[in-house]
Amino acid sequence: MTALRHIFRDPVAALGLLIVLAAVVIAIFAPWLAPYPDDAFESHLLQRLRPPSAEFPFGTDNLGRDILSRVILGTRSAITVALSVVLAAMAIGVPIGLAAGWREGWLSEVLMRVTDVFLAVPQLILALALGQLIAPGIGAAMVALSLTYWPFFARTVFAETRRLRGALFVDALAGIGAGPARILFLHVLPNAAPAILVRATIGMGFTILTAAILGFLGVGAAPPSPDWGLAVSEARQHLPEAWWFPTFPGLAILLLVLGFNLLGDGLRDAADPRLRRSRR
Amino acid sequence: MPEIIGAEALSVELGAKRGLLKNRPGVTAVDGVSISVNEGETFGIVGESGCGKTTLARTLLGLQRESAGRITLQGADVSRSGRVGREAVQYVHQDPGAALDPWWRVGATLAEGLKIHGVADSAERQARIRDMLAAVGLDPALAERYPHELSGGQQRRVGLARILLLRPRVVILDEPTAGLDLSVQAAVLRLLRDMREKFGLTYLFISHDLSVVRRVCDRVAVMYLGRVVEEGSAAELFAAPRHPYTRALLAAAPRLDGAETGPALPGDPPSLRAVPSGCRFHPRCGLATPECATRDPVPETAGPGHSVACHRWRDAA
Numbered sequence: 333m334t335a336l337r338h339i340f341r342d343p344v345a346a347l348g349l350l351i352v353l354a355a356v357v358i359a360i361f362a363p364w365l366a367p368y369p370d371d372a373f374e375s376h377l378l379q380r381l382r383p384p385s386a387e388f389p390f391g392t393d394n395l396g397r398d399i400l401s402r403v404i405l406g407t408r409s410a411i412t413v414a415l416s417v418v419l420a421a422m423a424i425g426v427p428i429g430l431a432a433g434w435r436e437g438w439l440s441e442v443l444m445r446v447t448d449v450f451l452a453v454p455q456l457i458l459a460l461a462l463g464q465l466i467a468p469g470i471g472a473a474m475v476a477l478s479l480t481y482w483p484f485f486a487r488t489v490f491a492e493t494r495r496l497r498g499a500l501f502v503d504a505l506a507g508i509g510a511g512p513a514r515i516l517f518l519h520v521l522p523n524a525a526p527a528i529l530v531r532a533t534i535g536m537g538f539t540i541l542t543a544a545i546l547g548f549l550g551v552g553a554a555p556p557s558p559d560w561g562l563a564v565s566e567a568r569q570h571l572p573e574a575w576w577f578p579t580f581p582g583l584a585i586l587l588l589v590l591g592f593n594l595l596g597d598g599l600r601d602a603a604d605p606r607l608r609r610s611r612r
Numbered sequence: 613m614p615e616i617i618g619a620e621a622l623s624v625e626l627g628a629k630r631g632l633l634k635n636r637p638g639v640t641a642v643d644g645v646s647i648s649v650n651e652g653e654t655f656g657i658v659g660e661s662g663c664g665k666t667t668l669a670r671t672l673l674g675l676q677r678e679s680a681g682r683i684t685l686q687g688a689d690v691s692r693s694g695r696v697g698r699e700a701v702q703y704v705h706q707d708p709g710a711a712l713d714p715w716w717r718v719g720a721t722l723a724e725g726l727k728i729h730g731v732a733d734s735a736e737r738q739a740r741i742r743d744m745l746a747a748v749g750l751d752p753a754l755a756e757r758y759p760h761e762l763s764g765g766q767q768r769r770v771g772l773a774r775i776l777l778l779r780p781r782v783v784i785l786d787e788p789t790a791g792l793d794l795s796v797q798a799a800v801l802r803l804l805r806d807m808r809e810k811f812g813l814t815y816l817f818i819s820h821d822l823s824v825v826r827r828v829c830d831r832v833a834v835m836y837l838g839r840v841v842e843e844g845s846a847a848e849l850f851a852a853p854r855h856p857y858t859r860a861l862l863a864a865a866p867r868l869d870g871a872e873t874g875p876a877l878p879g880d881p882p883s884l885r886a887v888p889s890g891c892r893f894h895p896r897c898g899l900a901t902p903e904c905a906t907r908d909p910v911p912e913t914a915g916p917g918h919s920v921a922c923h924r925w926r927d928a929a
Contacts, residue, residue: 504711506675507703508725508778509695518724522715 338602345598351591359408366401373556381574391576394566395556399576402558403584409559410588413470414539417477418532425482426528429489430516434497444490451483455542456549463551470543470559473552477539488531492524499523530600537592544585560585615684616814617672617701617782618648622681624664624671639884641667643838644681649782654808654815656829656846658822658861662884664838665818666706669784672816674698686781699729702780706787708771712759719755722774729778740777747810748773748803765796769803776811784816789824801828822865826850831917834858837884837892843911844918854920856897891923899924 339345363369376396384391390399432443459476466472496502497520505515546552547561555562560581567578622645628638642664649655657665670676672683674695682691690697705711712721719741726737742752748769759767768788775783788804789797801824808815819825825832826846833843834855842855853859860877879896882888888895894904904923911919 500705500707500710501713503675504703504705505713505724506695507673507705508774509699509728510724514728519713519716523713 336602339595339598342598342601344594345602348591348594348596348598351587352595355407355411355588355591358404359411362405362408366398366404368398368401369405371397371401371405375556381570381577383574384576390580391574393563393577394570394574399563399580402563403560403580405558406560406563406581406584407588409470409553409557410540410543410585413474413477413543414536417474417481417539417543418535420474420478421481421535422485422528422532424478425485426489426521428482429486430493430520432486433490433493434512434516434520443486447483447486447490450480451487453480455480456545459542459546460549460551468551468554470553470557473543473546476546477542481535481539484531484535485528488527489524492527493520496520496523526599530596533592533596533599537589537596540585540592541589614651614687615648616651616686617816618646618684619668619672620646620682620684622646622668622671622683623679624667624676625679626667626676640679640887641838641884642671642678645835645838645840647833647840647843649814649816651781651814652808652812653830654817654828656817656819656825656832657835658819658825658832659835660820660861663835665835666786668835669703669786669816669818673701673703673784675703699778700781701784702775702778702782703784704771704775704786704788706790709759709762709764709767711771712767712774714759716759717755718757718759718762718770721759722755722770722777725774725778741773744773744777745770748776748807749799764792765799768792768800772803772807776807779811780813782814782816784818786818787820788817789819789821797824804828822850822862834861837882837887839892839921840911841893841922842918842920844915844920848915848918852915854914854918854925855893855922856899856924857893860896891921893922899927 339349358365374397376392378396379388379392380394380396382388382392382396388398388400390403393399393402428443428447432440432447434440455476458480459473462472462476463469466475493516502515502519505519543552544559544561544564547559548565550565553559553562555566563581564578564585567574567581570577622642623640624642625638626641628636645664645668647655647657657668659665667676671678674690674693677694678691682689684690685698685700688697712718716724722741722744723737726740731737731740741755745752745754750766750769750773754762754766754770759770762770785804789800792800804815805828807813817825817829829846831844832846832849833840834849834857835841836857842849842853842858849858850862853862857877864877877896882892882895888905890906891897891900891904891909894900897904901924907923909921909923911921912925914920914925
């Protein structure tokens with residue numbers, strides 16, 4: 333609650349929160365908000381490439397589908413993909429970071445070197461390779477993104493655990509007889525939570541961007557699903573005449589990524605425990 | 613009075629690292645220390661920063677493994693057992709504010725210790741916390757606060773309450789008055805005395821503040837570079853210090869009455885990585901003879917219950 337209040341006091345972060353909340357609402361209610369919900373998969377070749385008008389505010393695409401509807405419908409897949417990738421990356425990265433940070437020794441060394449190796453894997457190339465290996469599609473892209481994003485969580489949690497391990501309150505807990513599991517999960521993890529949250533928020537923006545790139549390259553979402561990156565890619569052949577075709581999906585990507593990044597920065601400031609107050 | 617906790621020829625090595633390719637030797641922070649603390653007394657350990665006071669305390673507590681020697685607690689040998697079996701010894705940190713998890717309310721932190729020590733009933737935990745907060749002179753409503761919302765004195769009381777809830781027999785107090793202004797200091801010392809009487813505690817009082825040690829301790833051990841150089845009752849040690857180091861420490865203490873303080877000790881305490889030969893204090897000692905540089909002094913009896921490890925203590929008097 334206090335973190336929220338802090339964010340509202342910071343106009344830039346509040347804007348980020350607003351964008352993200354709006355996107356989430358749009359994603360949930362997409363089929364009811366889109367003027368032509370059937371245009372996700374249905375084509376109307378007679379009205380192809382119409383410029384923006386009262387009937388089609390964002391124009392229509394090469395198959396005569398309403399771009400506004402497709403942008404709205406694409407929000408859901410963008411957020412679902414980003415959320416699953418970030419959660420999967422967290423599920424791998426956080427335990428590894430905790431384990432490596434808690435004790436020094438060969439286990440910690442091995443874990444962190446493995447993390448470094450994964451950090452060095454280029455995301456797009458892994459996604460392309462996995463796409464060839466499995467069937468190309470959004471599933472392969474998600475696996476590739478999760479496999480390349482978890483090291484960021486591992487490093488963040490590792491650094492936090494190392495810092496907290498030396499904290500006096502951890503020593504005091506050991507002094508009153510608390511076991512390592514209690515200290516790690518009830519004390520180190522909550523104290524590392526702000527850093528993890530900030531990393532996750534920024535990771536959401538990053539994943540949306542990368543997923544769009546993969547869609548653009550043809551290894552992400554497959555037609556006819558209403559994916560933003562895919563739409564930009566399909567629009568290439570119709571440039572520069574149909575300028576509206578790539579512009580609106582592109583703007584959607586930009587806005588949502590910006591929203592997550594602004595929110596992430598705001599959370600970083602808000603999550604400082606020294607600014608917390610109990611309710612009195 | 614019987615001994616409650618004691619150490620015999622206790623040595624602690626810090627920072628040693630056995631790697632695959634390189635073995636890094638550590639430093640011996642505590643080197644052959646023997647102390648014996650009687651039930652119900654307040655035993656002071658004084659010395660400069662880095663002399664091994666805190667390491668000794670952490671080893672008695674079991675957070676630091678000893679490399680040699682024996683620790684006995686209530687008559688039982690607890691050497692090399694770590695924290696297991698030493699629930700009767702608890703430790704109050706030097707900075708109790710930093711010893712509290714900043715994300716946990718004070719009440720939750722206090723309850724956690726009870727939970728760890730097997731008090732499963734939530735209502736009983738709450739009742740004991742309320743009583744203990746009242747006993748250390750705090751408003752029980754403080755349990756709802758976060759640590760950073762408390763004052764330094766309140767944090768210290770919370771730190772003490774947290775330990776006393778576990779019903780220890782021996783409490784190790786690490787610099788309990790450091791960083792407090794004088795009025796709060798007096799209040800904390802009074803509280804410590806009351807708690808000792810109320811709960812029948814034994815204190816191990818670590819401090820470099822000699823005026824405080826003189827006021828509250830029954831017996832005092834003076835440490836220098838990991839060794840105990842002088843030990844005796846507080847009254848005798850402060851009235852007639854034998855070891856040149858103790859004398860220098862006492863002389864260097866600032867005095868409020870404006871009287872001239874003695875000459876300060878020359879130089880810094882030497883590093884544990886380069887311990888002087890013979891008597892460890894000889895490079896800074898005004899009475900040092902060539903013998904002091906070669907032969908290690910053994911503790912000699914200088915009076916009833918008073919021992920001193922110095923070749924020349926008779927000349928110092």
